[in-house]
Amino acid sequence: MSWESLNEIEIYCKENGCEFWQAILTGDVRENETTEEASRKKMAAAWEAMLSASEDYNPENFSASGLVGDDGEKMRAHAESGRGLLGGFAGEVMTEALKMGECNACMKRIVAAPTAGACGVLPSVLIPLSRRGVSEGDILNAMYVAAGIGQVIAERAYIAGASGGCQAEIGTAAAMTAGALVYIKGGSTDMIVNSVAMALKNMMGLVCDPVAGLVEVPCVKRNVAGAMTALSSADMALAGITSRIPADEVIDAMKEVGDKMHPDFKETARGGVANTKTGIRLKEEILGVKM
Ligand code: SF4
Numbered sequence: 001m002s003w004e005s006l007n008e009i010e011i012y013c014k015e016n017g018c019e020f021w022q023a024i025l026t027g028d029v030r031e032n033e034t035t036e037e038a039s040r041k042k043m044a045a046a047w048e049a050m051l052s053a054s055e056d057y058n059p060e061n062f063s064a065s066g067l068v069g070d071d072g073e074k075m076r077a078h079a080e081s082g083r084g085l086l087g088g089f090a091g092e093v094m095t096e097a098l099k100m101g102e103c104n105a106c107m108k109r110i111v112a113a114p115t116a117g118a119c120g121v122l123p124s125v126l127i128p129l130s131r132r133g134v135s136e137g138d139i140l141n142a143m144y145v146a147a148g149i150g151q152v153i154a155e156r157a158y159i160a161g162a163s164g165g166c167q168a169e170i171g172t173a174a175a176m177t178a179g180a181l182v183y184i185k186g187g188s189t190d191m192i193v194n195s196v197a198m199a200l201k202n203m204m205g206l207v208c209d210p211v212a213g214l215v216e217v218p219c220v221k222r223n224v225a226g227a228m229t230a231l232s233s234a235d236m237a238l239a240g241i242t243s244r245i246p247a248d249e250v251i252d253a254m255k256e257v258g259d260k261m262h263p264d265f266k267e268t269a270r271g272g273v274a275n276t277k278t279g280i281r282l283k284e285e286i287l288g289v290k291m
Pocket of ligand 1: 117118160161162165166167169170207208209210214215216218219220222267
């Protein structure tokens with residue numbers, strides 16, 4: 001069962017008296033001719049992989065280019081010192097986002113949600129929430145919410161930087177994570193959908209400009225930006241704030257922006273920070289070529 005719009009999911013939930021995550025689980029069971037138990041087992045394996053990546057993080061490991069490595073540890077120390085501007089929970093979220101992005105750059109096992117470049121956004125909120133007592137059952141339900149949102153965005157627009165810029169990658173991850181957060185905090189289906197609209201709007205136009213074509217700079221730190229956008233969008237939705245533009249129309253607008261985006265800003269490493277003086281110098285040093 002493939003979902004073409006968030007509105008379709010909302011209608012399904014109303015007609016069947018179910019929650020957002022249940023609609024996505026039911027859709028997965030029907031589409032993949034599986035059982036609820038098998039589907040949840042698969043989701044639990046993804047959750048385990050997220051936890052393992054976080055636990056196995058080693059700040060002494062740097063990517064092959066040497067561009068990224070120990071920022072997760074720096075953030076952890078700062079957050080735990082109590083000097084962080086945003087407080088404990090946000091500090092943990094930032095730490096996890098950096099750690100996961102660095103693990104990806106170091107070729108460790110991560111969960112693409114929706115892509116490897118954006119792998120830090122969703123676990124960055126789920127891991128601190130599980131530490132605070134959110135049950136595994138609720139974490140898995142939230143992951144179904146995130147998966148449904150990602151599926152609709154992939155269906156109506158795209159989720160890859162090479163197709164639509166970083167708005168499609170980190171933007172989608174932020175939207176998925178916002179919805180997951182709203183679910184965990186007891187928000188309604190309507191609030192979940194509004195959080196998606198706000199997260200995606202706030203990431204719209206973001207270009208994909210990886211230095212030397214590596215998913216490292218600016219990618220790792222953009223996971224933090226995506227996580228912060230998810231937190232603020234979820235909180236706005238939970239406060240009863242709504243998006244004036246419906247979520248499905250925001251997704252379509254993101255596609256329009258992506259379609260009109262110059263190819264230099266779609267993972268070609270020819271624009272944005274990749275094309276700065278320093279970005280070009282780093283590329284020359286890493287690849288050993290003169291540009
Ligand atoms: S800049 Fe490009 S490669 Fe990096 S996270 Fe964004 S979309 Fe992915």
